[in-house]
Amino acid sequence: MNNFTFGRATDSSSALKLISTSPEHGTARFLAGGTNLIDLMREGIERPQSLVDITLLPLSEVQQLPDGDLRIGAMVRNSHLATNALVRERYPLLSQAILMGASAQLRNMATTGGNLMQRTRCYYFYEGAAACNKRVPGSGCDAMEGFNRIHAILGTSPQCIATHPSDMCVALAALDATVNITGSSGERRVAFTDFHRLPGDTPELDTNLQPEELITSIDLPASSAGLDSSYRKVRDRASYAFALVSVAAALKIDAGIICEIRLALGGVSHKPWRASVAEDLLRGKAPTRDNFAAAAAAELAPAIPRRNNAFKIELAKRTIALVLSELASGAGAAR
Amino acid sequence: MNPSISLKVNGLKRVLVIEARVSLLDALRDHLGLPGTKKGCAKGACGACTVLVDGERINSCLALAMQYEGREIVTIEGLADSGVLHPMQQAFIEHDGFQCGYCTPGQICSAVGMLREFRSGAPSAVTENAAASGELTDAELRERMSGNLCRCGAYVGIREAIQQVHGATKS
Numbered sequence A: 001m002n003n004f005t006f007g008r009a010t011d012s013s014s015a016l017k018l019i020s021t022s023p024e025h026g027t028a029r030f031l032a033g034g035t036n037l038i039d040l041m042r043e044g045i046e047r048p049q050s051l052v053d054i055t056l057l058p059l060s061e062v063q064q065l066p067d068g069d070l071r072i073g074a075m076v077r078n079s080h081l082a083t084n085a086l087v088r089e090r091y092p093l094l095s096q097a098i099l100m101g102a103s104a105q106l107r108n109m110a111t112t113g114g115n116l117m118q119r120t121r122c123y124y125f126y127e128g129a130a131a132c133n134k135r136v137p138g139s140g141c142d143a144m145e146g147f148n149r150i151h152a153i154l155g156t157s158p159q160c161i162a163t164h165p166s167d168m169c170v171a172l173a174a175l176d177a178t179v180n181i182t183g184s185s186g187e188r189r190v191a192f193t194d195f196h197r198l199p200g201d202t203p204e205l206d207t208n209l210q211p212e213e214l215i216t217s218i219d220l221p222a223s224s225a226g227l228d229s230s231y232r233k234v235r236d237r238a239s240y241a242f243a244l245v246s247v248a249a250a251l252k253i254d255a256g257i258i259c260e261i262r263l264a265l266g267g268v269s270h271k272p273w274r275a276s277v278a279e280d281l282l283r284g285k286a287p288t289r290d291n292f293a294a295a296a297a298a299e300l301a302p303a304i305p306r307r308n309n310a311f312k313i314e315l316a317k318r319t320i321a322l323v324l325s326e327l328a329s330g331a332g333a334a335r
Numbered sequence B: 001m002n003p004s005i006s007l008k009v010n011g012l013k014r015v016l017v018i019e020a021r022v023s024l025l026d027a028l029r030d031h032l033g034l035p036g037t038k039k040g041c042a043k044g045a046c047g048a049c050t051v052l053v054d055g056e057r058i059n060s061c062l063a064l065a066m067q068y069e070g071r072e073i074v075t076i077e078g079l080a081d082s083g084v085l086h087p088m089q090q091a092f093i094e095h096d097g098f099q100c101g102y103c104t105p106g107q108i109c110s111a112v113g114m115l116r117e118f119r120s121g122a123p124s125a126v127t128e129n130a131a132a133s134g135e136l137t138d139a140e141l142r143e144r145m146s147g148n149l150c151r152c153g154a155y156v157g158i159r160e161a162i163q164q165v166h167g168a169t170k171s
Helices: A012-020 A037-042 A078-083 A085-090 A094-097 A106-110 A112-114 A168-174 A275-283 A290-298 A311-328 B026-033 B087-094 B104-119 B136-142 B157-169
Strands: A005-008 A028-031 A050-053 A062-064 A070-073 A178-183 A186-191 A216-220 A228-234 A245-254 A258-264 B005-010 B014-017 B050-053 B058-061 B072-074
Touching: A012 A050, A012 A178, A012 A216, A037 A078, A037 A106, A062 A085, A070 A085, A078 A085, A078 A094, A078 A106, A085 A094, A094 A168, A094 A228, A094 A245, A106 B058, A106 B104, A112 A168, A112 A216, A168 A228, A168 A245, A186 A216, A186 B014, A228 A311, A245 A311, A245 B050, A258 A275, A258 A311, A275 A290, B050 B104, B087 B104, B087 B157, B104 B136, B104 B157, B136 B157
Parallel strands: A005 A050, A028 A050, B005 B072
Antiparallel strands: A062 A070, A070 A216, A178 A186, A178 A216, A228 A245, A245 A258, B005 B014, B050 B058, B050 B072
């Protein structure tokens, strides 16, 4: 690992000041739980000249806002968020998704903001000898014709077929969360589904966070609370493995008709994939297995498989239909 | 010039001068003479480096020592009390919870942290409705300990040891 200067900020403004005045500040990074950044630095993938530790920032609270929304501070650790009573009562989908990610040790370290900033676990991104447009723009992509069983099928580009690794973010995409951001030019709010990017021609950019901007909190809307919900993760091991496919679903059925539906997929794209095609097809329809299967098929219709990952298309369709059917029948809900 | 930091390890304040890039794991092993904590994968995948910070288990390989100034760090060397082994250490011996022993310090620290989490009502991925049931089933135990690998496969003894401590101390 390269050496670097290290500063500790105690509030957001001192963090922004420290990072903008750090040596070679274009390469500087905020450091939170470190579970991904330290690993990437040890592998030589990230080589910041400065780190600004933000774990002391007063952003460790989960608060109820006056309008009924829930605000999650960016430094709330994943284990604390999954255990939080308000989250478990109102947004059990989020708790469930977090607990299916990583290990207990990592969840004790990793933060809410850091979880959004995780980089892909594509092996070619991690391997310095491989061609990777995300790591070295324009160098090519060895995953395209390589071992691509874990890679993306939706929203891919000829430049990159990496997936976003987070479980938590799939739940946040389904729950219509908002990301609160601060920077030298002020504060702004970004819809969660607009926070992460598709690879396009700039796969080196994972998110729309600008350099030296800082995530301060995530808001969950009151309108997403109290839905029947479920997170299903399909993976190679029963625990402590990244998703091949995951499904976050929330449903409200009234008089035999689906009046509200939220559906997001993990393990299939460069960003947490909000399945709005399927949602639009199902809203106002009867919650039948056939309708669920048809909506899943429509969502996956644009999928582009590579040599080893075509199975994900069928796996995603079946998992969507299963999770929605279980929710509709009252079985398998997280609450 | 390297910065000087002060760490609280096993109840003692320790001052050390290190580069910013030194991990908590390397600080413990190479700078503080505490080699009980083991370096396995050095990428947060195996759990051999697990230590307790303010009572919570973390992977010390992914932690920079600088970030842990002022926190209460406990390693395997700090679990025994005045020469008497911690109940979890004793139980690992009684149940052969190891073969080569390399993962053992991490397993034991992780198990101590896990029981604390379990008793505080922390949910897990296997507990239905994401709520603690109160009963530490073997499925619960496996899920909650999945961050600690044992390549000798001593899981049977590890599970028995943890269950013994849980059974002996639950209220």
